[in-house]
Amino acid sequence: MAEHTGRRCCLGWDFSTQQVKVVAVDAELNVFYEDSVHFDRDLLEFGTQGGVHVHEDGLTVTSPVLMWVQALDIILEKMKASGFDFSQVLALSGAGQQHGSVYWKSGASQVLASLSPDLLLHEQLQACFSISDCPVWMDSSTTAQCRQLEATVGGAQALSCLTGSRAYERISLVSSFAASLFLGSHSPIDYSDGSGMNLLRIQDKIWSQACLGACAPHLEEKLGLPVPSCSVVGAISSYFVQRYGFPPGCKVVAFTGDNPASLAGMRLEEGDIAVSLGTSDTLFLWLQEPTPTLEGHIFCNPVDPQHYMALLCFKNGSLMREKIRDELASSSWSEFSKALQSTEMGNSGNLGFYFDVMEITPEIIGRHRFSAENHEVSAFPWDVEIRALIEGQFMAKKIHAEGLGYRVMPKTKILATGGASHNRDILQVLADVFGTPVYVTDTANSACVGSAYRAFHGLAAGTDVPFSEVVKLAPNPRLAAAPTPGASQVYEALLQRYAMLEQRILTQTRGPPE
Numbered sequence: 011m012a013e014h015t016g017r018r019c020c021l022g023w024d025f026s027t028q029q030v031k032v033v034a035v036d037a038e039l040n041v042f043y044e045d046s047v048h049f050d051r052d053l054l055e056f057g058t059q060g061g062v063h064v065h066e067d068g069l070t071v072t073s074p075v076l077m078w079v080q081a082l083d084i085i086l087e088k089m090k091a092s093g094f095d096f097s098q099v100l101a102l103s104g105a106g107q108q109h110g111s112v113y114w115k116s117g118a119s120q121v122l123a124s125l126s127p128d129l130l131l132h133e134q135l136q137a138c139f140s141i142s143d144c145p146v147w148m149d150s151s152t153t154a155q156c157r158q159l160e161a162t163v164g165g166a167q168a169l170s171c172l173t174g175s176r177a178y179e180r181i182s183l184v185s186s187f188a189a190s191l192f193l194g195s196h197s198p199i200d201y202s203d204g205s206g207m208n209l210l211r212i213q214d215k216i217w218s219q220a221c222l223g224a225c226a227p228h229l230e231e232k233l234g235l236p237v238p239s240c241s242v243v244g245a246i247s248s249y250f251v252q253r254y255g256f257p258p259g260c261k262v263v264a265f266t267g268d269n270p271a272s273l274a275g276m277r278l279e280e281g282d283i284a285v286s287l288g289t290s291d292t293l294f295l296w297l298q299e300p301t302p303t304l305e306g307h308i309f310c311n312p313v314d315p316q317h318y319m320a321l322l323c324f325k326n327g328s329l330m331r332e333k334i335r336d337e338l339a340s341s342s343w344s345e346f347s348k349a350l351q352s353t354e355m356g357n358s359g360n361l362g363f364y365f366d367v368m369e370i371t372p373e374i375i376g377r378h379r380f381s382a383e384n385h386e387v388s389a390f391p392w393d394v395e396i397r398a399l400i401e402g403q404f405m406a407k408k409i410h411a412e413g414l415g416y417r418v419m420p421k422t423k424i425l426a427t428g429g430a431s432h433n434r435d436i437l438q439v440l441a442d443v444f445g446t447p448v449y450v451t452d453t454a455n456s457a458c459v460g461s462a463y464r465a466f467h468g469l470a471a472g473t474d475v476p477f478s479e480v481v482k483l484a485p486n487p488r489l490a491a492a493p494t495p496g497a498s499q500v501y502e503a504l505l506q507r508y509a510m511l512e513q514r515i516l517t518q519t520r521g522p523p524e
């Protein structure tokens with residue numbers, strides 16, 4: 011308990027798909043407190059699986075908003091019980107899973123502004139939401155609206171947004187919703203997470219009237235003006251001061267998306283690739299200029315408003331790996347690792363595609379296995395299956411990153427984060443497929459750490475101190491896996507076959523490309 015006392019710090023929060031997490035980072039940028047609340051395990055009453063409810067149509071995927079609020083209550087109470095000294099928190103920021111939306115009822119702002127410190131947040135916010143189950147990033151129930159929006163604005167991107175005419179006072183992203191809880195008022199959406207809505211003009215940083223108009227009336231007033239990601243959006247609400255002892259001047263820095271926050275936490279440099287192996291697998295890059303393509307997203311950069319980031323998201327990430335682990339490796343990651351250790355790089359030419367839910371990049375569903383002769387086969391031995399899954403997941407990332415114009419250079423390094431980055435055998439396959447060394451940071455919670463770093467940056471707001479200067483003392487990433495000699499030769503041929511077979515599956519399922 012003593013080590014939490016008297017240490018001036020910033021807090022970083024992450025409202026991700028499966029849990030709410032927090033870290034405390036001191037002025038020397040050491041992480042000295044970490045905690046989490048896992049929705050499936052710690053909040054059983056909400057009955058989520060992987061943090062979400064998949065509805066009967068198989069397309070609608072939601073999470074209960076009050077589960078997120080209650081998770082915040084639990085984690086704060088845990089911190090209090092552990093003796094955490096909230097009076098030393100100078101500022102906080104946070105992150106949320108991207109593309110999820112929260113719908114506040116009229117009157118919610120009055121409730122937020124007058125919370126009683128004697129009660130928990132979830133006890134007081136019960137009636138504040140007009141939709142109790144929030145659509146999250148896995149939801150694909152709005153395809154018709156996306157096509158309609160696409161047609162209205164004449165664009166070819168897969169636009170996604172909700173339409174409708176119910177009486178929402180305010181619409182938040184998961185990130186700005188979480189910031190609102192700390193602020194005691196509606197927090198604006200930041201440029202970087204706002205870029206994931208298909209509503210923001212990423213070059214001018216203003217809402218696109220064409221996109222807003224194509225979605226719903228009066229949307230602009232419900233969203234509020236977007237703000238730079240490093241903005242201080244206000245001081246912490248008196249609720250947190252009175253109940254937990256935060257100082258009244260504790261600053262709240264705009265919350266952002268979990269991937270942008272990870273970019274900050276990993277101190278990504280131009281030329282590097284970040285691979286996040288969380289619930290989703292994502293791959294992201296720092297970009298000087300936006301280069302919109304039909305695949306992936308371009309977001310405003312969360313730490314440098316002049317720059318951008320590119321992101322590819324893969325739905326069949328950790329949950330797919332867990333399924334195969336449970337089916338073939340006795341639900342044990344160490345058994346799963348044994349399969350990777352006992353099979354050869356290149357898997358003797360066997361290749362697999364494992365998409366139990368409709369993938370985003372590319373739009374394929376189902377499990378498809380191919381022998382070295384490119385014949386589709388119905389099964390592999392258990393260890394071949396596990397290697398085919400992991401090699402396939404990383405080959406897809408490399409191929410689609412190259413589609414975004416990315417090339418591995420001699421100095422390129424991969425920075426890995428997220429739950430599966432704890433697994434060295436998985437990281438070895440990543441290093442081999444990309445032919446690039448893989449580094450990790452001390453905590454796999456880079457979105458939390460990045461949020462705490464962004465909070466420190468917020469403290470320097472108005473002084474023009476660049477983010478890189480604020481975090482220059484942060485610990486350097488450590489080498490976790492170097493490419494095995496000969497890996498490039500093995501995967502060069504395999505990558506070509508993977509790309510060809512991916513195209514073959516796409517053609518079989520949706521006809522030849524136009």
Ligand SMILES: Nc1ncnc2c1ncn2[C@@H]1O[C@H](COP(=O)(O)OP(=O)(O)O)[C@@H](O)[C@H]1O
Nearest residue numbers: 026027028029288289328343428429430432433
């Ligand atoms: N040793 C491991 N090997 C592979 N995957 C792991 C391991 N430990 C945890 N994971 C995966 O990490 C996932 C959670 O990652 P995390 O980044 O915490 O998710 P999120 O931030 O989306 O809630 C779990 O679903 C689990 O499959």
Ligand SMILES: O=C(CO)[C@@H](O)[C@H](O)COP(=O)(O)O
Nearest residue numbers: 026027107108147288289290
């Ligand atoms: O939708 C995306 C990115 O576009 C996902 O990456 C979500 O942001 C969820 O993140 P995790 O909970 O998997 O970290």
